[in-house]
Amino acid sequence: MSRRLKDMQGSGLIARHHDVTTGQVNYIPTDMARKLEPIVHALGQWAHENIDSAVTLQKLDSRLLMWNVRRKIDLRRFPDRRSVVQFIFPEQKPEHRNYWLIARPGCEVDLCVTDPGFEVDLFVESELKTLTRIYMGFAPMSESIKRGEMYVVR
Structure with a gap:
């Protein structure tokens, strides 16, 4: 998972935010990621409606x-x-x-x-x-x- 986060950060999709008061680390979507959000949601909706659940549940x-x-x-x-x-x-x-x-x-x-x-x-x-x-x-x-x-x- 950390590798995926680093890849997304390197691609400019998320920014890492470290809260020094709580010690908590959050990853926040960038403007580029927010612009992609409608496309990703539309693809997810299409997949949910059109891909057979048995195939989805194999991996x-x-x-x-x-x-x-x-x-x-x-x-x-x-x-x-x-x-x-x-x-x-x-x-x-x-x-x-x-x-x-x-x-x-x-x-x-x-x-x-x-x-x-x-x-x-x-x-x-x-x-x-x-x-x-x-x-x-x-x-x-x-x-x-x-x-x-x-x-x-x-």
């Missing part, structure tokens, strides 16, 4: 999925304190099996690939393919939970 990437899930988190739906959600993909290799999202008021959501050591508020367990199907809109979460394909535990 799955847990880190990419979790990065995308992280970007879509609505902090307004979280309590006004640090919240930790652990995602578990039991069929994946150990290095791709666990991810933690950390939501804090006033901060962007963090994605961790190693245990951050905080108490977990919510556990989500499913196969990678199941969560990908839900994220892409190919399957409703409620049905996946009813069928036992996904477990959500507080």
